[in-house]
Amino acid sequence: MSRLNLDDFSDLIERPDSGLRRSAEERRARLGVPPGALGRLDELSEWLSLAQGCVPVKPIEQPRVVLFAGDHGVADLGVSGRVAGSTHVLVRAVLEGASPVAVVARRAGVAVRIIDAGLDCDPRSLPDDVVRHRVRRGSGRIDIEDALTADEAERAVRLGMAVADEEADSGTDLVVLGDLSVGGTTAASTLIAALCGTDASVVTGRGAAGIDDLAWMRKCAAIRDSLRRARPVLGDQLELLAAVGGAELAAMTGFLLQSAVRRMPVILDGVVAAACALVGQRAAYRAPDWWLAGPLSGEPAQAKALDRMALNPLLDHGVTVGEGTGALLALPIVQAAAALAAELPERTEPTAADQTEETAPSDQAGRVESDDPAATSPSAGSDKD
Template identity: 80%
Template sequence: MSSLNLDDFSDLIERPDGGVRRDAEERRQRLSVPPGALGRLDELGEWLAAAQSSVPVKPIRHPRVVLFAGDHGVAGAGVSARPAGSAHTLVRAVLAGESPVSVLARGSDVPVRVVDVALDCDPDELPDDVVRHRVRRGSGRIDIEDALGAEEAERAFRAGMAVADEEADAGTDLVVLGDLSVGGTTAAATLIAALCGTDASVVTGRGGRPIDDLAWMRKCAAVRDALRRARPVLGDQLQLLQTVGGADLAAITGFLLQSAVRRTPVILDGVVSAACALVAQRVAFRAPDWWLAGQRSGEPAQAKALDRLAVDPLLDQGVTAGEGTGAMLALPLVRAAASLAAELPVAVAESVPDDPEGAAPDEE
């Protein structure tokens, strides 16, 4: 029997400090720049102050990109533009500094961490620090079989928790979260459709590398069949991840929940992280208060999930690259909000001299 009790997260996760947020709002009213002039940056600064329990807010000094990697067996059904089992090529591009998120992170001096949870390749092909949390090689084909065994699902979930603890202990003050997967958007669409009670066609998008109409129809069919398998286990979130998720999605869910326990803010990327956030919300309803959505990816399932989470994306640039790229694009905006809230001076009230006592009005 599993020793992992997800109900514990509801007790462990608290919202960012509401009293501190009110103090931040009051301080904002006294800054030299008029209230409202900075738009949503004001809201971001106040959110960060509450997350940090600090007024004024502290600058973001130690952000980190964390990417969970895995292959999905459902990619073998022809639902992806990439070959099944090829997510390791995405990982190698990141490690070589040749992917969009690597370029952006390098320009902002932000370290990138890749966590292999279920890549379908020999672990000896990748660095030890990448593969040390691996649970299994690939995941099951969710339209006809479970993605994971029960013990594998728990191991993956705990791996995500362990990574969250490692980042918090290392002093990471903001996580840019993403995934490196092939077939992951199909699993994510299934989770979102199951948790939102919608049909496959409503949530099925075309992925980061757009698929043609025939592949989209195959993807819809895979989501439809996986949904039939998901509905009977909706009441158990770990079993749901075991049935139609995958090791990387289970790990991301564990990471999100443990990051909220450790009071580490997270910027979500695309549909995969949104799906995991939706699962995590079902586990602990206060957890979404610790997350931001980096950008609108255009995937219909992501829009559905973010609407259910009541999280409004920071950017809408039409970026579909995935792999943490959209979340990374939002990081400068969050950093700017922190810097403005921390460094803008408090306005000095203008003094109006009183009339001298007994002074008579000037005579004409």
């Protein structure tokens, strides 16, 4: 198998059709609701039309929550509000329907899929359909060693690509993408700081579980040390993911890039998804056209990454729990945008602007006739006599 080069995605990912964009805008102008009255819902429906390649937009009938799971060795430094190596507890809660994302998904009727890319637990403790894709058991401590080997990083990216193909082939028409991890925000913040050229203190947040000031300082120091290891490999996204990423981050990056290739729209959840998207943009600058930022998580690194990609979050509701929950809460808004664009009737009576446009040609015709020598005024006729 040839070595994977993420830059190759630049040739595989296309921009949305500009002709479809014009068609969507023209249809929107014909709806009975005044332009601008639906706010960002108009923007969302246009985004979906371009992703689906059709106007009017089709309803979202088969969305799916996809969560990539992994543990990080850097969590041993006390940078998280959760115990290092305990991500399997989060996975079990989702499987048992006892986590926020599971409750919201159940209420919304959306299936949840979990992929173990790098959990640090006995694989026999979880269902086979979760653990069968595992790349390695936990990721290395990125402040002093690589998170993954080069081979593991490639395997993780290919895992994400394969999952994206499976979802697209099964009829999934929109993905809510999130992560389950302990220490994941530290790795994600390192990636974002490296790609944005910022210092550790600028991107260090409190994490989904929340940390005190002492833990924040430890996290900031870990990101600072990890940045020293990240900067020399900024020219190769795969090497960057191997150095300071992790198995689930590499897999999510592959998933996002292949989803863009397959034209499958994705709603990004928190800082981990934003970091993977930023790596994906570095490889293929058109890829963010196929992604939507769901919630603003409060993590400074996420805000910096979304700003770099020009993605405007749909929600700012203070939900920091992660696990795809915030992005899933954005799904009904996207579904409503699709329904409104598809089902609102077009105007049956012309507006005042339409009437002005209709009368303009006849007025012009009148002006032409009056300039015709054969149709002169009475006074002009008497001068001729």
